[in-house]
Amino acid sequence: MTDRALDVVEFLLTARVYERDTDLDENDLPPAVRSALWDGDGVPRPPKATGEAVAEATGIADPWEEVASLMFTERDSFSGRIRLVDDEMAKEWYANRAEASRIQSNPALAAAYEGEIEDVDHAAAREANRPVQADPQWIDGLLEDMFDEEDEEMLDLVEVQAPAEIETTLDDLVLTDEQQVETEKVSKAIEHRDYLAQVGLVEVGKLLFVGPPGTGKTSTARGLAHRLDLPFVEVKLSMITSQYLGETAKNVEKVFEVAKRLSPCVLFIDEFDFVAKTRTSDEHAAIKRAVNTLLKAIDEMSLVKDDVLLVGATNHPDELDAAVWRRFDEILSFPKPTKSMRADILRIVTRGIDVENFDPEEIAANTDGLTGSDLRLVLREAVLDALVEDRTTLAQTDLLDAVKAFEERDHLRNLDSLEEAVETGESGEEGHDHGHDHEHDHDHEQAPADADD
Ligand SMILES: Nc1ncnc2c1ncn2[C@@H]1O[C@H](COP(=O)(O)OP(=O)(O)O)[C@@H](O)[C@H]1O
Ligand SMILES: [Mg+2]
Incomplete structure (x- = not known):
């Protein structure tokens, strides 16, 4: 039997338990089940456990195929509903395959198995379940x-x-x-x-x-x-x-x-x-x-x-x-983050990304004054720059380069036009007669040595 069959049976059994035990309400259904069975302003009795609903909750494309060979399942080809023809058999089948912790994460099932399986406690399961008000x-x-x-x-x-x-x-x-x-x-x-x-x-x-x-x-x-x-x-x-x-x-x-x-x-x-x-x-x-x-x-x-x-x-x-x-x-x-907070933020924002030689402390040391949002922008820049080179793995140097680019941009943003004009004049490396105003000509801007870091 596949895990997928277990998923489908869990869904059907949950729907069944909910249908029969009228002490239960929507807060006894795991959010994915609840959302798939939702109709109007609640989950009706009996719930509409169609193949589509099962697919929505479990992510399994053809749920019926997974459980068609089981003796206790049946499909109504007209309504598309999949149902259990023998609840007790289904319950036993499921209990033999699912761990207690899995049952405990489903309050409806916890209610059904409470007293029969050790460590299964309906009240605690319900308490831990995300409430319907959050959906x-x-x-x-x-x-x-x-x-x-x-x-x-x-x-x-x-x-x-x-x-x-x-x-x-x-x-x-x-x-x-x-x-x-x-x-x-x-x-x-x-x-x-x-x-x-x-x-x-x-x-x-x-x-x-x-x-x-x-x-x-x-x-x-x-x-x-x-x-x-x-x-x-x-x-x-x-x-x-x-x-x-x-x-x-x-x-x-x-x-x-x-x-x-x-x-x-x-x-x-x-x-x-x-x-x-x-x-x-x-x-x-x-x-x-x-x-x-x-x-x-x-x-x-x-x-x-x-x-x-x-x-x-x-x-x-x-x-x-x-x-x-x-x-x-x-x-x-909400102050700007300290160095150690910046390192922690970097660890969080890079969670899903491969970074070779990743040293958040080093980047944190180079990003005084940057906020969490700035650090996110830095990362985005590094990711995009790597993509341009057809890479999805970053290196520490990519991040450091992105910090530099960010600071140059940030510096430009903070200069008022007068200062900017003066500075451009001073750093006139290519200073032969520019016929135009430099106010927005960033290429000529040199970030000064980072004295204030
Ligand atoms: N202390 C922090 N830890 C983790 N991420 C942060 C932090 N501060 C800001 N960010 C990230 O920066 C982005 C912008 O933050 P936001 O909450 O909109 O800031 P604010 O409302 O103060 O302008 C969010 O994506 C957030 O995740
Ligand atoms: Mg805000």
Whole structure:
């Protein structure tokens, strides 16, 4: 018997157990099974275990072929449904071939085998299983239920991501000690929000992430949503400034309304410094009104009451005034990574790539001032350059070259045109009469010795 047959039987048995044991719900199905059997707003009884559904969940192209020779399977060629004709036989067949740990990773099966097989515990299996609320289908269904045609346009203001769709998890991020402690704390606070309500501790769940671009603020907020299995609702403040300024305050209200309807969720408000920018431009009374609406909405929002974790982020903390600061329970700093953090980030971003003589410490020592996002760009550059030479294996030197190229570009970006003109004039190696302006002529630019590293 092949592993593939085992996969197919597991699927059929899971569907069968779910069908018959009405104490079970969608959270007892492993995500792949659940997603393949999903129909409308849940998994129906009986589930539609067609060959197609099995193929979707297992990745096996022709599931029936794998199990056709087994005595306890049958296919209805009209509906395409594959089913078990003898549950007990199937159950025994499966138990003889699957390890306990495999059964334990499937809560429905754990329920079926609990008491019969050692180390199989349904409650623990269910607890460890990713909940249905994290599935994209669930979020889609929720969005459909919560927003009818009339207020569908509210959803244009935000981006909603299911936790299962979040690719960068907290494990993929190199966090400072403080960031680790805070993410741990807020995770606990969410888990125990009922307890916090009970003891009257309601001032938790509003975080402000502060730091330069590319230091992991957005990724960390997403990672939190992933860790907590909550939908991630993202809004960029610059995006909700309606061209009709009068609408902006209303848009702010709508964003919070969306978050409340989707709760429990993480509401991520990016570009918080936008608040500050508009505060000084007093010609825009409408925007001022929007800012006040925003601040008030933040005041009224509560993790404990509304089940919304609020995370703000800004690249320019210096532009925020006390009125904003004081609305957050916790300010979390996202500094540029230290040398050892850079080495760790490099280890993570190169995980799927072959690098000969890889020495992340050496690259880290050469990349003072670069952020996690910069390091990703460096790697991308190295990979693309190697591809140009038809290589998919990198060497340490490729990475070092990419760092140099990155720094030259970065240097150019930071020069203002006056400085640049002067420098080009000075390093006039090919300095015979250029008939054109050099402002964008990068070939003539020499990166100065890296004195500031
Ligand atoms: N500390 C870090 N560890 C790992 N990757 C990082 C880190 N900081 C940034 N990155 C990577 O850089 C990219 C941009 O990060 P992002 O979260 O968008 O930064 P920000 O929101 O602060 O501008 C992401 O792909 C992220 O994975
Ligand atoms: Mg960001």
